[in-house]
Amino acid sequence: MFTSLRRVIKTGWRGFRRNIGLSLATILIMVMVISLATLLFLLSPVSDILITDIKEKVDISVYFKEDVLSEDILEVETEILKIPEVKDVEYVSKEQALEKFIERHKDDPVLMESLTEVGANPFLASLNIRAWEVSQYEQVTNFLETSPFRSLIDKVDYHQRKPVIDKVFSMVSGFYKIGIFFSIVFAVVAVLIAFNTIRIAIYNSGEEISIMRLVGASNWFVRGPFLIQGIIIGFIAALITLLISFGLCYGFDNKIKAIAPEISIYSIFVSNFFLLFLIQLATGIGLGVISSYVAVRKYLKI
Amino acid sequence: MLSINNITKLYPSRTGNAPTIALDNVSFKINGKEFVSIVGKSGAGKTTLLKLILAEEKPSKGQIFFDDLNIHEIKRSQLPKLRQRIGTVFQDYKLFPSKTTYENVAYIMEAMGASEQEIKRDVPQILEIVGLLNRADNFPNELSGGEKQRAAIARALIHRPDIILADEPFGNLDPYHTFDIIKLLIKIYELGTTVILATHDKEVINSLGKRVITLDSGKVIRDEERGRFIL
């Protein structure tokens, strides 16, 4: 039993070396398959981050009329907090609104100049409301517009922003879906190519497999070395893909951060390292073994 | 030990013509150890008969029993055990093209789970006997026809099978090597192995003085102890 296993492994390794050209070609194809699996794996946390990030940024502001007292506004704030859909509320006074504006535009002389021209503080006090879910803003807005304190409210900016919010959301989920779709299509194509490469490699050994059966070798003894070759190829391909994906995540980390500061592709890679490598190994070895198994099967029927 | 019962083998025609009748109601028995020659013109059905005994082909009619085993009824997973009891010299050698002579011969021992020592002891010995020790590390495409044939013979003998099926094993041998291989087959037979030799080599048959089954167009036309080559 143990002798057989050792022989099967030895023969498999020898087969791998003697057909090194074909083995390398198969590894190359397999690297593509595993890379796509890796991409799919990394894409999902990235899109999660993007979506939460955008969700976080969505809020609505309720602007109060010029003469409303801050005590009244704080009272409204307590009322709003009682709405179950509301996650938190932030009070921005006229002065804070001005400060924020100055802070943001201090390098823009035109805006600063026009601000001085106005003379008085042109900003309104507001409450920034954040709901748990983006879909809940509709309800919150309805509540505000029918509430007893609606006479204090100058305007709610939800209506202007709704189209933008909706658009961004459909875009992000659209991109994500398209990304997933194409990755899956490519992955299927790559799997078929990998399978075919292995099939062609084994086709060359088809006659030999039949002879092995005729001289009395058991199916497992015949099949074993091919499965081992599949494992070796899958393992090497997974290892190469791991190195490549590490290199890319490390190298592009800063570039991606420059575009989307919340996303550290490198830390996603590191924190999911073992799961990722496991997925890469499973993809590579699984594909190698299954393809070999299927490809050998037809020559064993003798 | 081997019982061929009313075997008919038809090869269907691909073009829709009538099928080829390779064997037509063939029956004979081989009891215990025997040296049996199957003779007949080329196309008489010798190779087909050996293929059926090895369960490489299925009969159209009839059965073949190996001891009590109906070899065409048993499961495919049982075939290796059966085939390990048979040593075959194929007419077209069927050597493993990607294995060296040594590996070709060692393969069946490996498949049967023999130890490394046994393999290291037996393989060079049999290569020595067939005169191929100096070609041990060559691949089949580097061997001459006669060398391939001798490698095939070594592979058929290495695991000490109960039956040897030799399909025209002298086809590519010069008289000198033919004589050697005959001597070897006789010796193996005397040590207790059944030998089934398919050949159209008249001189060999006539010098043997053993049982001869003569096939003609798929039919057994003669089955004689101490037979001669008559067509």
Ligand SMILES: Nc1ncnc2c1ncn2[C@@H]1O[C@H](COP(=O)(O)OP(=O)(O)O)[C@@H](O)[C@H]1O
């Ligand atoms: N695979 C096959 N398909 C169709 N006909 C075959 C096949 N193998 C053998 N035959 C035919 O069966 C007959 C017997 O062939 P074979 O057993 O090889 O004869 P022998 O070995 O005595 O020369 C021949 O007529 C041959 O053409």
Ligand SMILES: [Mg+2]
């Ligand atoms: Mg023949």
